[in-house]
Amino acid sequence: MPEEKPTLLLIDGHSLAFRAFYALPVDSFVTRDGQHTNAIHGFISMLLNLLQQQKPTHLAVAFDISRYSFRTREYAEYKGTRGETPPEFVGQVPLLEEALHAMNIRTLSKEDFEADDILATLATRGAAEGYRVLVVSGDRDTIQLVDDDVTLLYPNVRGVSELKTYDTDAVIERYGIRPEQYPEIAALVGETSDNLPGVDKVGEKTAVKWIQQYGTVEELLAHADAITGVVGQNLRDQQDRVVRNRRLNRLVRDVELPYGPADLEREAIDPTAVRAVFDRLQFRTLLDRVFKIEGAAADAGLVDAEAGESTAISAPVVRTMIDEELAKWLQTQSKDGTLPLGLRIATVGGQVEGFGIASLTESAWVPWAPGRPDYTALEQWLASDAPKYLHDAKRQLKTLHSAGLELAGVAGDTALSAWLLRPGNKADSLGGLVYYYLGETLPEPDPSQLVPETEALNPATEAWYLVRLQAELDARLDPGSLSVQHDIEVPLVPVLARMELQGITVSADVLGELNSRLGTQAAEIAQRAYAEIGREVNLGSPKQLQEVLFDQLGMPKTRSNKTGYSTDAQALADLQEQHPHPFLELLLQHRDATKIRQIVETLQTAIGQDARIHTTYEQTGSATGRISSNDPNLQNIPVKTEVGREVRSAFLAGEGFETLLTADYSQIEMRIMAHLSEDEGLIEAFRSGEDLHRFVGARIFGVAPADVTPTMRTKVKAMSYGLAYGLSAFGLSKQLRIEVAEARELMADYFARFGAVREYLRGVVEQARVDGYTTTIFGRRRPFSDLGSTNRVLRENAERQALNSPIQGSAADIIKRAMLTIDAEIRAAGLASRMLLQVHDELVFEVAPGEREALTGIVTAGMAGAAELSVPLDVQLGTGPNWDAAAH
DNA sequence: ATACCTACGTA
DNA sequence: CGTACGTAGGTATA
Incomplete structure (x- = not known):
């Protein structure tokens, strides 16, 4: 054959x-x-x-x-x-x-x-x-x-x-x-799409007839005299075209x-x-197809040997063991607690079922039945500092906690490492990471099937994958990211876990009262609003509101969005100016009331048996290094309005505690900007102790600090903050409701006095374009792929993100470092007080009786000393019976 | 049920 | 035409 x-x-x-x-x-x-x-x-x-x-x-x-x-x-x-x-x-x-x-x-x-x-x-x-x-x-x-x-x-x-x-x-x-004759035809007929006109009145039929007879254009033209009629004349008249076409269409x-x-x-x-x-193109199904086809190609032997070799390692045989055998095995495999082992916790319905533990060469399955006496070895190892690699360690830690088990020695978390490598991506499962980084497929049972077809992998083998995966991830991380991982993120895991477990006491009574009051209020406002327009609509439906505003009331169109015209607060405020109507005011009031009420209701349902709310922090939740909070989100509790602060007042010091303590960094992002830009004016502003916006305003407007008016201060403040976000003159003018020209002038004046800031911001983007990533003060990276895009929207979005990332990210690094120090010192001092919440630049503590002074000292020192910048880190403290009262 | 959009709360 | 998030309701799809 x-x-x-x-x-x-x-x-x-x-x-x-x-x-x-x-x-x-x-x-x-x-x-x-x-x-x-x-x-x-x-x-x-x-x-x-x-x-x-x-x-x-x-x-x-x-x-x-x-x-x-x-x-x-x-x-x-x-x-x-x-x-x-x-x-x-x-x-x-x-x-x-x-x-x-x-x-x-x-x-x-x-x-x-x-x-x-x-x-x-x-x-x-x-x-x-x-x-x-x-x-x-x-x-x-x-x-x-x-x-x-x-x-x-x-x-x-x-x-x-x-x-x-x-x-x-x-x-x-x-x-x-015949195929090779096609260009002869095309030369005669011409090609409109290439702007190559052919012989007039000659179409495919005629051209084919000629070529069938003469074979080529050249031959045809040699016998052009023999062609009769108008087409023959045209051929003779336009033979230049034909020759040119034939020359150009020859490949x-x-x-x-x-x-x-x-x-x-x-x-x-x-x-x-x-x-x-x-991922960037958001092709999900195509991605699956690529890998499927690629897999088939590998089976067919099309893939080169090198790629095949990397998948050749096979998992060690799982041994089931407990007690003394396990004790010995743990000691050997971990080299007396110095070598990290992978740890995977198996749960069924939230109950611990057993543990998969593995080194690079061996793996063990340890079944767990609570209350049995022969687990000393396991419990000791879990609670010891012996290093362990886990995936999503915080969740595991909490699971174990609820089973009455202690876990320490978290030395690596593959979910964290993967996030540090690609902070913009949403968290991946262990299987996802193994697939991505090791190119191997873990069987994952389909959760929709009661009796899964594919049996899940033994947790011991998963633990073995953890060890391999952590090594692979570490190898891919640069030194800066490794130090962030080692010094900040991994140690932060147990700290966040403790904060989540502690929760914060919230008064159901305060919230209940607020809820019913806002409910009545919202209903009243709604009735009045309906009266204004003569009918009942759903005030929460942008679509119905558009009908009311633009069709019924004939108001001028606002800026458009995907589903029509905007009805957001900004748009409504603009409308009120151009086309005042009582309905607008009522609508805004209704929005305010229902929004706060909705927040209140979310909080009410989140209050647990212990009268406390336990949020979950997402350590891998942001691309910049911040942590996010969910279920419920305690990082967006209202504060700006009077009713908003009533919500805050429902957060209390718990039973047996004296007071709440809040501590926040003042203007940390501006301080970081001063540090990174080394702008002498800005540095002086912070060192002077003068109010920042007053100081900057005085410089810009050329007046004494005392003569900076509130209007001037507002403008300066908006601009200073806007700078760190990549604000444009257009955006500034919109926010301050001033002319673009004035905004531009304001910015020019700012940069005239604080020129190093502009140079710094420009430099960040430039460097990021070269490197493909930005870096924070402590070495955290964020990659960017669109800085060189030819698409302006994409590129400018990326530029603003790049500009902001070192600032926001460094602030995140700093408060995380402060949290680590404070947590360690509270524990070292044996205090009963504890850290409860983090809100990006603020920490909330619960103060035990008699510990106020000690805690204040630890917190102030921990926060102020979290970084050595060229300007001081200013920390503001406040205490009170509730979160609102503890604000300063 | 799910996915998207709008709107809006925080730093 | 200002960064970073999470949540809820409405609405259009399945």
């Missing part, structure tokens, strides 16, 4: 992407950031189909470099009729190329040539070298490439999901001429290229890179 020919697949990237662009609805393929992806999606989808159906052994995609080539030099009007490329298409091609590179697919382009010339060259060489060649292009000129070894796949009108196959026979059937088959067919062997994809790119 003859050996099968290798298959060389050659794709015209631009033409296929363009076809896909028009085949798929633009609006259905947009990322959350506004990047259009329909062309990329269509292209990759088509590509995956081809990989699956044709199983190419060799593969390349060719792109045009620009719309200019030797053809436009020869004939300037070539392709001149083509309109502007749609803006939604621009920018998709570089991303497509990136995706292809991640899939380890070669892309080719050549200055002065079109993609089709590259295809022609490779097809010719491929056929000569014994390949079965498949050419995919939407350009009819490529028909000339078809022969016994070369087949053309051409997208039909419906787009790129179905490709029509043209081999020699199919071409003859369709056009009545070049000997372009000099860096690769020959043999260099285009299909390679294994880079799973990490593919996931990164596809």
Whole structure:
């Protein structure tokens, strides 16, 4: 049996992407950031189909470099009729190329040539070298490439999901001429899309007839005199066109290229890179398809040996053990408590069922039944400082706590490491990380099935994966991130766990009273609002409000959003100015009342048996390094309004405690900016002890600090804060309701006095563009991929994020360091007082009787000393029976 | 039921 | 056309 020919697949990237662009609805393929992806999606989808159906052994995609080539030099009007490329298409091609590179697919382009010339060259060489060649292009000129070894796949009108196959026979059937004769026909007929006019009155029928008779254009023109009638005259008159067309539509088959067919062997994809790119493009189903096809390719032996080797390690056999055997095993495997072991806790219905423990070479399953006496070894090891690797350690710690078990020695948390590597991504499961970083698939039972088909992995084997995964993650982390991991994030795990377990006492009575009062109020306001418009509507429905405001009341249109026109507070306030109406005021009041009421209700249902609310902190919840709070969110409890503060007053010092203590950093982000920018003016402002905004205002407006008016101070304050967010003059003008020109002037004045700030902010973005990431004072990184984007919206969004990240992230580092110190000192001093909440720049404590002074000292020192900046860290303290009263 | 959008609370 | 979050209700899809 003859050996099968290798298959060389050659794709015209631009033409296929363009076809896909028009085949798929633009609006259905947009990322959350506004990047259009329909062309990329269509292209990759088509590509995956081809990989699956044709199983190419060799593969390349060719792109045009620009719309200019030797053809436009020869004939300037070539392709001149083509309109502007749609803006939604621009920018998709570089991303497509990136995706292809991640899939380890070669892309080719050549200055002065079109993609089709590259295809022609490779097809010719491929056929000569014994390949079965498949050419995919939407350009009819490529028909000339078809022969016994070369087949053309051409997208039909419906787009790129179905490709029509043209081999020699199919071409003859369709056009009545041999493939190599197609350009002769095209030269006569002309090609509108390339702006190549043909002979007037000559269509496909006539051209085919002539070529069937004469074979080539050259022959035909030699016998042009023999052609009668108007078309014959036209041919003679316009033979220049024909000659030119024929010259231009001949594809070049000997372009000099860096690769020959043999260099285009299909390679294994880079799973990490593919996931990164596809994540960014928000391609979920395509990602699955890529990995599925890739898996099949690996089975078929197409993937090179190197990629195969890394998956060759197999899990150790799980041994079940308890008590003395376990004690000995733990000691050996951990080298007397010095070597980290993976730890996985198995639970059923929240009850601990057992423990999987593993080193790199051995794994053990330890079944757990509470109350049995023979667990000393296990309990000792768990509670000891012997290092352990876990996934989502905080959750495990809390689970164990509820089972009455203590856990210490958390030395690594794969969820944290993964977040430090890619802080913008949402938390992944252990299985997800193993798949991503180790390229192996863990069986995960389908939670929707009562009797799962796939049996879950033994926790002991999961623990073994933890050890491998932690090593892989550590290897990928840079030194700065490693120190953040080691010095901040990992030690913070038990601290946050304790805060969550402690919770904070909340008065159900205060909330209940507030709820009913707001309820009555909201109902009254609603009635009055209905009276104003003569009917009842759902005031909480933006859609119904739009009807009332813009149709019924005929108000001027506000700024538009995806579902119509905005009815948010800002828009309503603007409306009230232009077109005052009592309904607007009532609506705003109703919003206020119901919003606070909704918060109150959420809190009420969150109060536990212990009269306390236990939030959950998400340590991997933000891209900058902040922690977030959920279920319920205690980081957005109202404070700005009077009723808002009533909510705060429901948060109390618990039974047996004297008072609440709040401690916050004042203007920490501005201080960090002063430190990072080394701006002398700003540094002096903080060292002077003068009110920051007053100081800055005095400099900007050229008056004495005492003469800074409240208006001036407000403007300065808005600008100072806005700077750290990448605020524009436009944005500042909107916020302060002043002219753009005035805002611009204000900013100019600011930078004239505090020039180093501007230089710093500019430098951050520039550096990030070079490095691909930003860094905080303590070494935390945040990667950015869109700083070089040609899409302005994407790029400028990324720039503002990059500008803000070192500032917000450093502030997060600092308060986390303070929390670690304070927690350690409270425990070292044996105080009963405890840290309860963190709200980004504020900490809330519960003070035990008689400990106020000691605690105050620890907190102040811990917070002020959390970083050595070129300006002091100012800490404000306050105490009181409730959170509102404890504010200062 | 689920996914998206708008709106809005905090730092 | 200002960063970072979480939650809830309405609405349109399945």
